[in-house]
Amino acid sequence: MTTGADSTAAALPRSTALDDAAARRRVSMADVAKRAGVSAQTVSRVSNGFPGVVEETRQAVLQAMSELGYRPNSAARALKRGEFRSIGVILFTLSTTGNMRTLEGIAASASEAGYAITLIPVSAPTQIGVRSAFTRLDELAVDAVIVIMEVHLLDSSMFALPPGVHVVVVDSDAGDRYAVVDTDQADGARQAVEHLLGLGHRTVHHLAGPEGSFAAERRAKAWRETLEASGREVPEPLRGDWSGESGYRAGLELADDPSCTAVFCANDQMALGVYRALRERGRRVPEDVSIVGFDDIPDATAFDPPLTTVHQDFAEVGRRCVEQALEQVRGGASRPGSTLVPTHLVERASTAAPPR
Amino acid sequence: MTTGADSTAAALPRSTALDDAAARRRVSMADVAKRAGVSAQTVSRVSNGFPGVVEETRQAVLQAMSELGYRPNSAARALKRGEFRSIGVILFTLSTTGNMRTLEGIAASASEAGYAITLIPVSAPTQIGVRSAFTRLDELAVDAVIVIMEVHLLDSSMFALPPGVHVVVVDSDAGDRYAVVDTDQADGARQAVEHLLGLGHRTVHHLAGPEGSFAAERRAKAWRETLEASGREVPEPLRGDWSGESGYRAGLELADDPSCTAVFCANDQMALGVYRALRERGRRVPEDVSIVGFDDIPDATAFDPPLTTVHQDFAEVGRRCVEQALEQVRGGASRPGSTLVPTHLVERASTAAPPR
DNA sequence: GCTTTCGATGTTTGCGTGAACATAAGACCA
DNA sequence: TGGTCTTATGTTCACGCAAACATCGAAAGC
Incomplete structure (x- = not known):
């Protein structure tokens, strides 16, 4: 120049x-x-x-x-006012329905409140990746940060959190340290299992999400507890990685188990894979095996048969995140504690009474 | 704290x-x-x-x-330096694979280049919504803007574009006015149709995307032209709205047409709906009807059967967007022109020779 | 021994805003 | 008519940073 x-x-x-x-x-x-x-x-x-x-x-x-x-000139404004009117969002991937939708909710609420959203991508879901994202925070113009990520990745990095930056965490159990917002996953899982038991199934198998995921853990835990509370046998859960592919592989195992009449899948995509495996093995949904998913992705209605699944209100999660973040910004104080957004079961056509 | x-x-x-x-x-x-x-x-x-x-x-x-x-303090820095080191991204929804993936690509490239991403959500895909997003730009700290949207919505708003803000547009035909980056959708559609013709199908039906979508138009146009170039009959295309639901409805019609042996769907989600409709009507994929999708969403491999579809490299689109934007920021000049990212057909199990 | 040079550090200044304070010109009342 | 409010507008200054320029001390050259 x-x-x-x-x-x-x-x-x-x-x-x-x-x-x-x-x-x-x-x-x-x-x-x-x-x-x-x-x-x-x-x-x-x-x-x-x-x-x-x-x-x-x-x-x-x-x-x-x-x-x-x-x-x-917003730089001059920010300098004068001492605030940026922007909220940072740290996340690893947009590729999951939940993250994407939550981000949408955040964006909508924030812009309504006159705040901008600054995206802080994490290159890899490792301590290093997370740490470098937090380091970048130093030079980023944000008043608060919303972290959409398994918080156990954060533990050690969090100590480096610059003071004065307020944090809200999604999908975590760190409610004792940070403001946490999440859907009531335990209750959703409970509803799913009880729905299946209510249909007459002796027990419910579970296709869980990957290890190390709090969401997966919570859903699996609630599944187990609900079964135990009803005095049912708790079958060994299978594990996928959220992908349809992994659902297919697990589904193949499930299909070979004649005692399996009901499966609670930790997300909808894996349920899709299970559908395919069951069909390949000649087992019909829902006549032979009932399936319940989790997430209620838009495609769930286009599944064959349309999937009964647990709906999560991600837009609401995003809204609450912004609410919490702004509260902190305005109040100047960090406020640990959890906010749970209710979930509910959406009954479609993938569940029925077990075969006799 | x-x-x-x-x-x-x-x-x-x-x-x-x-x-x-x-x-x-x-x-x-x-x-x-x-x-x-x-x-x-x-x-x-x-x-x-x-x-x-x-x-x-x-x-x-x-x-x-x-x-x-x-x-x-990045505000003071920005004030002194006269630049924000941030790129704004205007989009309506993250709910489509393409937008989401493109955004991911943009975020990754930008942060690599030391730029932040500021999200500018558009509340509704209307002139008013778009205009208000652009108005918000006034007070936003960005050096360039990437617009992920059908540009025909922008036409009149664009005149209000503040000078000095550089623009890159995705998914549009405004290459004469702005820097445009997109996937080579026409070529992808051509590959899909030629693949089906190559398998021996007499012609290929098309389930198009909604009216007013440039992506849908381009795919439909290439489909038509490819058929015409081969001297095939061009059936009346059906129209969906990208959703699985709409695919199902269209699929029902398709299933009732015995002459239909091959369908090129404008996206994967609609293909999923078509699957379900065909199955309901007792028509098998691919034995009776071959299906090709567009997008290559992650779930495509979990479809039953796994979907043959056109893969789009959205990460690359995002990368090029940032590249173009930064070039403009550094060069100070706007540079209209199109950049096309190649697409390619991924053959899976949803296509086969037509029944005899 | 005296300047010259250069490397390390300090001082001044202004980026664009907006809060706080200052001023000017009426309006109003006694 | 003089004084007191009120209202509209102007002036000054600081926000935090970094470019430009200034200074200072020591090593190098004669």
Whole structure:
């Protein structure tokens, strides 16, 4: 860039050079003020909609603004106000329905509250990846951070958390240390299992999510406890990695077990894989085997048969996250504690009474 | 968190009231400078890794920084430097594989280049929604904007685009006005159709995306042209809205048409719905009807049968977007023109020769 | 021994805003 | 008519940082 010469010229009231400089440099309040024949402060007042500016002046300023194409400089604003009006979101992947939807909810609520969202991607779900994301926070213009991630990855990094940055965590059990928002996964799992037991199944098999996932753990735990509470036998759970592929592999095992009449899958995608495996083995859903999923992805209605699954209100999760974050920003204090968003079972066509 | 008091106490060995005030304020370079016994400028040099600071001094500054928990104030930095090091992304929904993946790609590339991503959600895919998103741009700290959206919604709003903001558009035909990045959808559609014709199908039916979608139009157009180029009959295309539900409804029609032996679906989710409709009507995939999708969503391998589909490299799209955006930021000029990312057909098990 | 040079560090300044304070010009009342 | 409010507008300054320039001390060259 070689604007140096121009800006120097701008200091001197000259003709062409000045125009050039003004064109190159961004329009500031001072430019608008000069054009409108008022002081910069008056421009500021108009810009912020403050009272005490007579209508005539206001119009003159407004006109000068639009003529010059004035945009307030948010850096200067942030510097002056000491806040950025932006919330950072740290996450590893958008590839799961939950994360994606939660992010959407966050984005919607934040923009409604006049806050921007700054995405902080984590390159890899490792301590190093997470740590580097948090390091990047140092130079990021955010007032609060929402972490969508298994918090056990964070433990050691969290100590490096810059003070003054408020944190809300999703999908974690760190309610003792941070503000946590999540869906009531345990209750969702309970509803799923009880629904199947209510249909007459002797017990319910479980295709769990990967190890190390709190979501998977919570769902598995609630499944087990619900069975135990009813005095049912608890079959050995299978494990997938959330993918349809892994569901298919697990489904093959399940299909070979004639005692298996009901499966609670930890997410919908794995359920899709299970469908395929069962069909391949000649077992019908729901006549021979009932399936319940978790998430209620949009495609669940297009599954064949449409999937009975546990619906999670991710938009609400996002909303609460922002709510918590802003509360902290405004209150200045961190407030540990959990917020649970209710889940509910959506009954479609993949469950039925067991075969006799 | 109330650790502030400690660090302040160290900086200013004075009374409580003062400590409190300083604790509330963020640590600035001046604080670090005082603590380390150097000038603020030296702190700045260390902070930016500039040369000309003797190792001993550097260490002292570094130590003072960490003792005080110093974080550079990015607002002040942006104000001084005249750039934000942030790219805005305007999009309506994350709910489609493409948008989500593209966003991921953008986020990854941007953070690699030292840029942050600011999400600018559009509340509704209407002129008003889009316009308000662009208006919000005024107060947003971004150097460039990537628009992931059907550009025909933008037309009139674009005139209000603040000067000095560079734009890259995804999924659009506005290559004459803006820098556009997209996958080579026409070629993908061509490959899909030719694959089916190559298997011996007389013609290929098409389940198109919604009206007004450029992606849908492009795919439909290429489908038609490929058929025409081979001198095949062009059946009336059906229309869905990208959802599995709409695919199911269209599939029902398709199933009733005995002449239909091959369907090219404009996306994978609709293909899933078609699967279900065909199965309900007793038509097998691929023995009776071959299906090809578009997108290659992760679940495509878990479909039953695994779906043959057109793969799009969204990560690459995101990468190119950032590349284009940064080029504009650095070059200062807007550069219209299209960048096409190749697509390719992934053959799985949903296609076969037609029944005889 | 005296300047010259250069490397390390300090001082000044201004980026664009908006809070706080200052001023000017009427309006109103006694 | 003089004084007191009120209202509209202007001035000053600081936010935190870093570019530009200034200074200082020591090593190098004569």
